[in-house]
Amino acid sequence: MPEGPSLRKFHQLVAPFVGQLVVTVGGNSKKINPNMLEMLRLQDSQVHGKNLYLNFGLNEDLGLSDSFLLPKHLQKEVKLPKEISNHKLESTSSTSGLDGQEVPASSSTIKALELGEEEKEPLNEPWWLNTSQNSGPWLCFHFGMFGSVRASEYSRATKPNKKGDWKDPLPRLVLHFAKGFLAFYNCRIYWCLGPMVKPSSDILSEEFDRRQALEALKQANPVCYTLLDQRFFAGLGNIIKNEVLYLAKIHPLSLGSCLSALNLESLLDHVVSFSAGWLQKKLEGKPQHHLIYQKEQCPAGHQVMKDSFGSPNGFQRPTWWCPHCQPKVTPEEPNEVQATKEELP
Ligand SMILES: [Zn+2]
Structure with a gap:
């Protein structure tokens, strides 16, 4: 949608x-x-x-x-x-x-x-x-x-x-x-009764509250669940979820509590920049090309995995990720993935 x-x-x-x-x-x-x-x-x-x-x-x-x-x-x-x-x-x-x-x-x-x-x-x-x-x-x-x-x-x-x-x-x-x-x-x-979402939770609002979003991401939940939580990331849907996790090199099922502050900040940067970039393209009538969403290979040529993930109370949403570019970080092996701030292609 x-x-x-x-x-x-x-x-x-x-x-x-x-x-x-x-x-x-x-x-x-x-x-x-x-x-x-x-x-x-x-x-x-x-x-x-x-x-x-x-x-x-x-x-x-x-x-x-x-x-x-x-x-x-x-x-x-x-x-x-x-x-x-x-x-x-x-x-x-x-x-x-x-x-x-x-x-x-x-x-x-x-x-x-x-x-x-x-x-x-x-x-x-x-x-x-x-x-x-x-x-x-x-x-x-x-x-x-x-x-x-x-x-x-x-x-x-x-x-x-x-x-x-x-x-x-x-x-x-x-x-x-x-x-x-x-x-x-x-x-x-x-x-x-009227708009029911605070601008501070809207990813495209100037009032988007990064601190609140970061607190939500830090929890011991898979980050791919938290990103779709409209209380903290209103407007973020399944395409943005898949693309920003790839850009930040984070496995969708990584627990937020196992990721470093740098990784989480990088993920948040990608949420904001990717969404703003996509909006800009829409306003200019240009298509948004996906890096991982519905792809069989990642831009580096690796085979992409696909499965359905979602919190027990939410929908299971199709998720694509590259096991090479987005290694899973487990609680036993905390491992800082290399944070990126690449510009969107
Ligand atoms: Zn890859």
Whole structure:
């Protein structure tokens, strides 16, 4: 599924529409009622980790009362308990499991996302915050394997389906504005209280907290589990995990507690520089070539190993590593691997 750099690109596509009124809507979402977005204004957009958040507000320009503009089912305001309305940025991502591994609401959800379907759950009604707080509801988008956002263009079929038909993908949601539209594909959409991830845990945020991330990496857990922990590395997905472990010459199952401070600092440097470099390429429309992810040989020509690793509470994710370039460090044989600060190719 799209990782942090892709989400930043989606955010860039959405940004020009912020401030505009949603004129009509479309899409096949069964989880939310797209019609309730008509005549609401897209007020804000934010990206945190692997989620995109859109904030909607009333169209005050028309001089009509709030209740007139709101669809019927939205006209009754939801009074939120104080502790809920205050917690917005305090809690961890709603898609984080007990240990922060990415765990969508149900196992059927991830299956549905992989299949490009929307999970069968009851219609999700918005949290309509008290309008006096000047904050409308937020829609959260969590993208599946082939999830994407298109601005003023639809996604086209790139290959025929099993029946040989060239069927274009169907957007989950389309927001039409006075000029142009946004189409959202293969994503789970739900109403929420607002962005639920602290910028300090977002690998692409200027506020990314390296000290906190380092503390997490130091624990006696395999580093490949910790890297996917969205509480400390929001936006870091399976591609970034594989690539930065190769760049830092660290075996995926090495326990963080067995690695030197220098190795962990090097790994963190690669997380930040690789993610920023990938984002830069995305913004320039250039492809990101992988060094180890889905490869049979590493750049040095060694045979690459592949297996599925994941914490007991999270998903098992395919992992590629080179046993020569990334030797395993065991508790019995602490061995400092050579830290690198190579530039990305
Ligand atoms: Zn190698």
